[in-house]
Amino acid sequence: xxxxxxxxxxxxxxxxxxxxxxxxxxxxxxxxxxxxxxxxxxxxxxxxxxxxxxxxxxxxxxxxxxxxxxxxxxxxxxxxxxxxxxxxxxxxxxxxxxxxxxxxxxxxxxxxxxxxxxxxxxxxxxxxxxxxxxxxxxxxxxxxxxxxxxxxxxxxxxxxxxxxxxxxxxxxxxxxxxxx
Numbered sequence: 001x002x003x004x005x006x007x008x009x010x011x012x013x014x015x016x017x018x019x020x021x022x023x024x025x026x027x028x029x030x031x032x033x034x035x036x037x038x039x040x041x042x043x044x045x046x047x048x049x050x051x052x053x054x055x056x057x058x059x060x061x062x063x064x065x066x067x068x069x070x071x072x073x074x075x076x077x078x079x080x081x082x083x084x085x086x087x088x089x090x091x092x093x094x095x096x097x098x099x100x101x102x103x104x105x106x107x108x109x110x111x112x113x114x115x116x117x118x119x120x121x122x123x124x125x126x127x128x129x130x131x132x133x134x135x136x137x138x139x140x141x142x143x144x145x146x147x148x149x150x151x152x153x154x155x156x157x158x159x160x161x162x163x164x165x166x167x168x169x170x171x172x173x174x175x176x177x178x179x180x
Contacts, residue, residue: 024091024124031095035127044113045134053112068101069110088117132168136175155179
């Protein structure tokens with residue numbers, strides 16, 4: 001069991017700082033660390049995430065790469081397309097999907113990261129070769145509370161860049177300077 005504090009239960013318990021982060025990392029490890037086996041591109045922003053993710057996927061396919069994708073529209077392991085229930089799947093579903101991408105010989109995965117998914121650490125354990133920010137507008141403040149919190153949530157994607165990974169931001173969007 002994962003917990004953030006001692007619990008009076010008769011079960012092996014691992015105490016961690018944040019159970020959502022630890023759970024996502026555990027899911028990725030149990031799936032065989034699929035991010036180590038393919039190039040992974042994360043896309044976030046207030047608007048244009050799905051379009052950008054689909055364009056990146058299409059460009060990779062045009063370059064003869066095999067691509068898996070998660071988006072608002074659908075999730076694909078390159079062999080099967082499943083209509084999306086949510087933009088970014090829960091950690092168990094995401095790890096399973098990425099594992100299937102590897103099994104289907106995907107060279108790349110494009111992961112659309114919504115602000116809620118980033119706030120809920122649904123992509124914890126995923127390491128990105130590239131992180132893309134389309135823009136940050138004054139949206140979802142009902143969930144995040146303030147624009148500062150919203151920007152900080154979007155910035156989480158960039159915290160998961162691999163050491164040699166790179167960031168792509170929309171320099172025309174003034175909010176870009178707040179996330180890097």
